[in-house]
Amino acid sequence: MNNTRIPLLLLSPMAGFTDASFRLMCLKGGADYCISEMISAKALVYKDKKTADLAFLPVGDKPTAIQLFGHEPDTMAAAAEMIERGSFLGCRYEERPVAIDINMGCPVKKISLSGDGSALMKDPELCKRIVFAMKSRVDLPVTVKIRAGWDKKSKNAVEVALACVEGGADGIAVHARTREELYNPGIDMDIIARVRDAVPSHIPVIGNGDIKDGESAERMLKETGCDGIMIGREALGNPWIFKEIKATLCKESYTSPTPEERIAAAISLVSAVVAMKGEDKGIREARGRSAHFIRGLRGSAEIRAKLNSTTSLDEFKAILTNWDRNE
Numbered sequence: 001m002n003n004t005r006i007p008l009l010l011l012s013p014m015a016g017f018t019d020a021s022f023r024l025m026c027l028k029g030g031a032d033y034c035i036s037e038m039i040s041a042k043a044l045v046y047k048d049k050k051t052a053d054l055a056f057l058p059v060g061d062k063p064t065a066i067q068l069f070g071h072e073p074d075t076m077a078a079a080a081e082m083i084e085r086g087s088f089l090g091c092r093y094e095e096r097p098v099a100i101d102i103n104m105g106c107p108v109k110k111i112s113l114s115g116d117g118s119a120l121m122k123d124p125e126l127c128k129r130i131v132f133a134m135k136s137r138v139d140l141p142v143t144v145k146i147r148a149g150w151d152k153k154s155k156n157a158v159e160v161a162l163a164c165v166e167g168g169a170d171g172i173a174v175h176a177r178t179r180e181e182l183y184n185p186g187i188d189m190d191i192i193a194r195v196r197d198a199v200p201s202h203i204p205v206i207g208n209g210d211i212k213d214g215e216s217a218e219r220m221l222k223e224t225g226c227d228g229i230m231i232g233r234e235a236l237g238n239p240w241i242f243k244e245i246k247a248t249l250c251k252e253s254y255t256s257p258t259p260e261e262r263i264a265a266a267i268s269l270v271s272a273v274v275a276m277k278g279e280d281k282g283i284r285e286a287r288g289r290s291a292h293f294i295r296g297l298r299g300s301a302e303i304r305a306k307l308n309s310t311t312s313l314d315e316f317k318a319i320l321t322n323w324d325r326n327e
């Protein structure tokens, strides 16, 4: 085990969102650590070409961990080894990943019905075997991201966390909802506190769920004793949230981005995605994502509609640049 310390404010892994271009924005916005979108261990081992793109880490994309999903210890370990060595087909590492994270929380049926993601929480012994298999094959830290449990009758986050620690896990992130709850209702802070109490103090426990601003971040740190916070949905149109939270924690002032800065960020995200994935794919993929940045601005609904029928980057930029917000 090495001594890598997981820092305080992390960007949550989000499939379809936390690609390299968005991670770079969040790192600029004050994130201490990012996690990639989830990547199929099996697809990596079977040398699927598209999977390599998900694992791309460009210059400046650090510290970033790669998240894997799967349920077979040998496959997970083989994929971890390929990531550590950078030996998978189409590998384009400009930065090295700093850890490998295991997805034990994804609630999506296609994933959990295959025994992956949140389904792992039904079998703490298997969780331990997966972590152990990966730790036996790589030197990189191995972390896990779990939920409160499968459903309200089996809130076994503590048991799963301890099993992972026995397997050698170097960090535990807890999304404080069960699989059954998906993303509603509100989170159960107590489950994070109980994991923090149960796990040896040198292993960082990261709290996750519904952090929207400095105040909610401060409350989570205080009420759970967790070592760090992971932010997901709020960061989607607000990659500056990490600076905002740091300012609150340090009792410093914080100035929110202006509408112009938000519009510039939307352009910058789409341009970066187009540069990485090509115009056709990039525009289709990123126009919905860029809409998060302009949410709430006057006239944003009409602008969104215009952006939705755009297929060229120049047109996309022109719509946003010529947006008369006094109309």
Ligand SMILES: Cc1cc2nc3c(=O)[nH]c(=O)nc-3n(C[C@H](O)[C@H](O)[C@H](O)COP(=O)(O)O)c2cc1C
Pocket (backbone or CB within 6 Å): 012, 013, 014, 015, 016, 017, 036, 037, 038, 067, 103, 104, 105, 106, 145, 175, 208, 209, 210, 211, 230, 231, 232, 233, 234
């Ligand atoms: C669109 C979307 C995609 C997600 N993809 C992943 C994923 O790939 N891996 C994962 O561990 N969690 C994933 N999550 C869960 C988030 O990482 C996070 O745990 C959850 O959104 C709660 O945090 P939040 O309230 O800050 O958003 C996803 C969530 C959303 C909304």
